[in-house]
Amino acid sequence: MAVNETPHKNILFPLIAILLLGLPWVLQSAYSLHLMIMVGLMVVLAASNRLVLVSGAWFMGHAAFYAIGAYGVVLLRSKAGLDYWTALPLAGLMASLVAFVLGYATSRVRGIPFAIISVAFVEVVRLTIIKIKWLGGHKALTSPPPEPLLGIDFSSKIEYYYFILFLVLITLFILYLIENSPAGAALKTMAANEELAESLGINTTRYKVFTLTLCAFFGGMAGGFYAPYVAVTGPTSFTLNTSILILFNVVVGGMGSLWGPVVGAVFLTLLPEVLPGQAGIQNILYAGVVLAVLFFLPRGIVDLPNRIRLAAGRRKGGKLA
Amino acid sequence: MGLEGPAHAGGGLLIVMFVLYGQVVVNGLVSGLIYALTAAGFSLIYGNAGILFFAIGDAYMLGAISFYYLIAVAGLPYPLALLAVLVLLGLLGVILEAVIFRRLRGNDLTMAFASLAIGLLMAGIALEVFGEQGKGLPSPFPGRFKVLGIMLTWDKVVIMGASLIILSGLHAFFKATRTGRAIRAVSQDLDAAMLMGVEVNFIKALTFFMALGVAGGAGALVTPLYYADVFMGPPVLMTTLIVVVLGGLGSYPGAVIGGLLIGLIESFGYTFIGGVTTVLMFLAVIALLIFKPQGLLGRE
Numbered sequence: 273m274a275v276n277e278t279p280h281k282n283i284l285f286p287l288i289a290i291l292l293l294g295l296p297w298v299l300q301s302a303y304s305l306h307l308m309i310m311v312g313l314m315v316v317l318a319a320s321n322r323l324v325l326v327s328g329a330w331f332m333g334h335a336a337f338y339a340i341g342a343y344g345v346v347l348l349r350s351k352a353g354l355d356y357w358t359a360l361p362l363a364g365l366m367a368s369l370v371a372f373v374l375g376y377a378t379s380r381v382r383g384i385p386f387a388i389i390s391v392a393f394v395e396v397v398r399l400t401i402i403k404i405k406w407l408g409g410h411k412a413l414t415s416p417p418p419e420p421l422l423g424i425d426f427s428s429k430i431e432y433y434y435f436i437l438f439l440v441l442i443t444l445f446i447l448y449l450i451e452n453s454p455a456g457a458a459l460k461t462m463a464a465n466e467e468l469a470e471s472l473g474i475n476t477t478r479y480k481v482f483t484l485t486l487c488a489f490f491g492g493m494a495g496g497f498y499a500p501y502v503a504v505t506g507p508t509s510f511t512l513n514t515s516i517l518i519l520f521n522v523v524v525g526g527m528g529s530l531w532g533p534v535v536g537a538v539f540l541t542l543l544p545e546v547l548p549g550q551a552g553i554q555n556i557l558y559a560g561v562v563l564a565v566l567f568f569l570p571r572g573i574v575d576l577p578n579r580i581r582l583a584a585g586r587r588k589g590g591k592l593a
Numbered sequence: 594m595g596l597e598g599p600a601h602a603g604g605g606l607l608i609v610m611f612v613l614y615g616q617v618v619v620n621g622l623v624s625g626l627i628y629a630l631t632a633a634g635f636s637l638i639y640g641n642a643g644i645l646f647f648a649i650g651d652a653y654m655l656g657a658i659s660f661y662y663l664i665a666v667a668g669l670p671y672p673l674a675l676l677a678v679l680v681l682l683g684l685l686g687v688i689l690e691a692v693i694f695r696r697l698r699g700n701d702l703t704m705a706f707a708s709l710a711i712g713l714l715m716a717g718i719a720l721e722v723f724g725e726q727g728k729g730l731p732s733p734f735p736g737r738f739k740v741l742g743i744m745l746t747w748d749k750v751v752i753m754g755a756s757l758i759i760l761s762g763l764h765a766f767f768k769a770t771r772t773g774r775a776i777r778a779v780s781q782d783l784d785a786a787m788l789m790g791v792e793v794n795f796i797k798a799l800t801f802f803m804a805l806g807v808a809g810g811a812g813a814l815v816t817p818l819y820y821a822d823v824f825m826g827p828p829v830l831m832t833t834l835i836v837v838v839l840g841g842l843g844s845y846p847g848a849v850i851g852g853l854l855i856g857l858i859e860s861f862g863y864t865f866i867g868g869v870t871t872v873l874m875f876l877a878v879i880a881l882l883i884f885k886p887q888g889l890l891g892r893e
Contacts, residue, residue: 330702377883384645384842385886387705388834392875392882395831399872512827516647516709523706555717562710566703567696 292437296430305429309501311541312436313494316443318521318533320490323447325527327483328463330383333390334518336397337367337488339510341495343401343408346415346505351406356418360496367492368485375481382466394512401507412506415499432501439497443490447530450486459483524565526572535573615743617860623749623818625856626756630811631829632836632848633763634804640780640843641800642694645705648712649808650830655715656682656809657821658723664730671733675755675813682809686801694801695794712826719823727822734817752814759810760849763803767845776800780843831875832859838878842887 299305317334324331344363348354354362378389401407417426424431450456462469462476470476499505517540525536540558547557569575631653638646656678663674689711697704734747767773778786779796787793812825819825832855837843840851855874862870 325702330705378879381882381886383701384639384643384705385838385882387645388838389879389882391831391834392878395875396872396879399868399875403869403872512831516713519706519709523703550721552717552719552721555713555720557717559710559714559717563693563707563714566707566710567693570700570703 296433302429305433307541307545309429309433309436311537312433312440313498313501314518314521314537314541315440315534316436316490316494316497317518318525318537319443319447319530320487320494321518322522322527322530322533323450323459324483324487325522326451326463327459327479328382328466329480329484330387331390331484331487332387332512332515332519333393334487334491335510335512335514336390336394337371337491338495338498338514339397339401339507340367340370340488341492342499342505342510343413343495344492345496345499346413347407349415350413356500357421360418360493363496364489364492367488367495371484371488372481375484376477379477379480391512391515394510394515398507398510401510408507410507412504413499414504417500417503426500432497436497439493443493444530444534446486451530455479455482520562524562524572526569526574528571529574532572532574539573613864615741617864618857619743619745619749621857621860622853623752623856624859625853626753626760627811627815627852628829628832628836628856629760629849629852630756630807630814631833632840632852633760633845634806634808634811635833635837636840636843636845636848637776637800637804637807639837640845641776642690642698642704642797643701644694644708645701646804647705647708647830648689648715649804649833650826650828651712651715651719652682652685652805652808652826653812653829654719654821654823654826655685656812657816657825658719658812658823659809660813660816661723661728661730661821664733665728675810678813679759679806679810683802683806685809686803686805687798689805690798690801695797712830716823716826723821723823725823727820729820730817732817748817752818755814756811759807763807763845772796772799835874835878838881 295308296305299308317338321331321334341363344366345356345359348359348362349356352359374393378386381389402410420426426432426435451459458469458474458479461472461474462479466476495510498509502509521536521540522533523536524540525534526532543558543561544554547554549557565572569579631649634652635646635649638644638649659681660674660678663669663677664671667674669677693707693711694704697707732746732748734751737744737746739745767777775786775791775796776799778789778791779793779800783793786796811829812821836851836855837848838851839855840847840849858874859870862873866873
């Protein structure tokens with residue numbers, strides 16, 4: 273089957289590239305472009321969250337890194353007077369630094385206790401922002417658009433679209449390299465059995481800290497992108513709900529492959545657009561879809577072609593018999 | 594004469610402090626008992642089914658909202674409405690266990706995600722039916738009285754009394770009945786319990802019945818004091834997580850003790866240091882889990 277797919281992929285990738293690059297000219301309304309930008313943002317968040325999940329740690333606190341990135345960029349610009357292009361990587365590094373400390377401190381904690389730590393961590397970050405006026409408090413902060421870079425000025429959604437596309441590609445490229453390196457194999461062993469991994473000489477603490485730190489960097493960058501894009505950023509954007517939404521994107525797409533979060537982000541970002549009704553009905557249907565995927569496609573939507581092929585094969589087999 | 598003045602003032606100050614602290618203690622006990630109920634629900638599910646049940650806050654919210662309907666729309670008397678909420682939410686728990694969690698058994702992460710989706714589903718239903726606006730109930734037991742200088746309202750007394758009855762009822766059930774002991778057996782060692790002939794599906798369904806029942810009951814109890822509204826779930830979920838970490842994950846007595854302690858800590862904290870209390874509690878939770886992953890009073 274893998275042999276079969278190769279020629280497809282050779283045509284598929286350039287096609288996707290052309291499609292992604294040309295999208296702003298195809299999409300007529302600013303709103304459709306906005307949706308694509310939100311898809312890209314979610315890909316960065318979900319793909320990086322998945323990296324930690326792959327190592328076997330139930331990390332549910334990505335909203336915290338997202339918040340640190342967003343507030344980092346806003347504060348570094350307004351309080352330290354940095355320009356956006358310096359502030360953005362610095363905000364990513366800030367999130368990484370926090371993740372590094374958190375990762376080391378919690379390296380012995382697994383499973384549900386780790387999940388609760390990550391949930392508490394979201395609350396600590398959110399409440400700290402609310403309680404410290406200097407950081408913004410309850411108020412929403414405004415973030416001006418990025419300074420022009422290489423003559424490109426961020427006056428319309430098109431620039432943001434290419435910017436997030438660039439971030440998505442970098443994120444996926446780095447995650448792809450990790451996954452297909454010895455580190456990727458080590459992570460999978462850890463997820464399957466942490467004791468076994470340790471007895472094989474895998475330094476599980478180092479891998480845990482590494483995945484969390486990298487995950488935080490991407491989350492921070494995503495937050496740094498989000499702040500000027502939406503212009504107004506408040507603590508309500510970074511609640512446990514945000515974390516949960518990111519996780520839904522990972523599991524609905526499929527945790528087993530790097531394409532899972534991509535598929536999940538496209539599917540779940542566009543889903544509310546086709547769902548009828550008000551917020552209540554939308555939430556009901558959205559939750560229903562997530563539950564249905566958990567039930568019938570436990571490996572996510574990326575597993576769907578496989579399932580169909582299997583089902584078709586079974587039918588064929590039945591006829592032969 | 595010269596000595597009497599300050600001494601008198603000192604005595605007065607003591608009485609004022611006692612009154613103030615007493616009030617803080619009462620408020621802490623009221624919310625502590627409510628947390629004890631939601632944490633007991635959470636711990637039952639965690640202990641018996643190993644599920645990180647995120648929907649406990651939304652079960653609490655649904656309890657409040659259905660209580661509102663049973664009283665304001667259906668006109669049920671207060672005790673009957675409370676009983677109805679316990680049963681209704683309990684049945685919802687049974688349905689969730691039988692339809693969803695039974696089929697996902699063995700996959701802990703998927704079950705946790707499912708509970709997140711169920712929480713979203715419950716919130717969606719509540720939003721659709723009940724609307725965004727919070728709704729209050731008239732106090733069923735109006736009136737107040739003073740004990741030792743502490744002002745008590747009958748509402749608070751009823752909340753404390755009812756939660757104590759529910760909690761001690763559960764306790765007696767675990768200790769004294771065969772089924773109760775079977776529930777504890779399942780939470781201690783599932784395989785051994787199965788070998789002893791414990792009907793695991795029944796026990797799990799019963800666990801969900803009690804868990805969602807008590808959480809819903811907690812929501813019903815606070816409704817006359819506050820409002821029933823769609824957004825009351827997540828904050829209670831967060832406090833419940835603090836409580837179960839303090840009390841030990843999956844421990845029923847730990848949930849009760851932890852609930853009371855957190856209620857008191859919160860009440861004193863808000864009085865003396867303000868909203869920072871919550872940040873400190875979450876930091877304490879992280880620190881506690883790093884050093885004792887099963888919680889302060891939990892077993893390894």
